[in-house]
Amino acid sequence: MNIAIFYHAGCPVCLGAEQMVADAIDHAKYAVEVVHLGEQSDRIAEAEAAGVLSVPALLLDGHVFHINFGASLDDLKK
Amino acid sequence: MNIAIFYHAGCPVCLGAEQMVADAIDHAKYAVEVVHLGEQSDRIAEAEAAGVLSVPALLLDGHVFHINFGASLDDLKK
Numbered sequence A, B: 001m002n003i004a005i006f007y008h009a010g011c012p013v014c015l016g017a018e019q020m021v022a023d024a025i026d027h028a029k030y031a032v033e034v035v036h037l038g039e040q041s042d043r044i045a046e047a048e049a050a051g052v053l054s055v056p057a058l059l060l061d062g063h064v065f066h067i068n069f070g071a072s073l074d075d076l077k078k
Helices: A015-024 A041-049 A073-077 B015-024 B041-049 B073-077
Strands: A002-008 A030-036 A057-060 A063-068 B002-008 B030-036 B057-060 B063-068
Touching: A002 A015, A015 B057, A015 B063, A057 B015, A063 B015, B002 B015
Parallel strands: A002 A030, B002 B030
Antiparallel strands: A002 A057, A057 A063, A063 B063, B002 B057, B057 B063
8 A cells, every 4th residue: 555644734724625635645545644743743854854845745655745725815705 | 526637747857756646646536637738738728717827736626736746856866
């Protein structure tokens, strides 16, 4: 089983969108773990060692993908 | 079926990594389409209308995720 780790920091605006990505990953191919680095600061060193420079980031088998959804302006209007 | 569209521009260094993301998407949940905007320039307007500002970008049910893998320095050493 491949490993997918989704690192985030709990940003309330983006959380729904970030969850979309984690849910879209094929769970038959990847064991998906979601790590909130704001709450699990003991895992920041591990994320840094993997090459994570910013959150949200998706680690697929050791390859880092920095995902920039940003905040939808529509969400900010709510 | 939900729709996932992966827009890219054929960057040779990043293509393998980009493909990883497309392959990681759960094809049981999403109909995945990969669009090379360099070759299919007639679809740039559609991508722009969806909010795509840069490639590679993943559109999940209309939500844009700009993915920045960048070029691995290891790949540049090859």
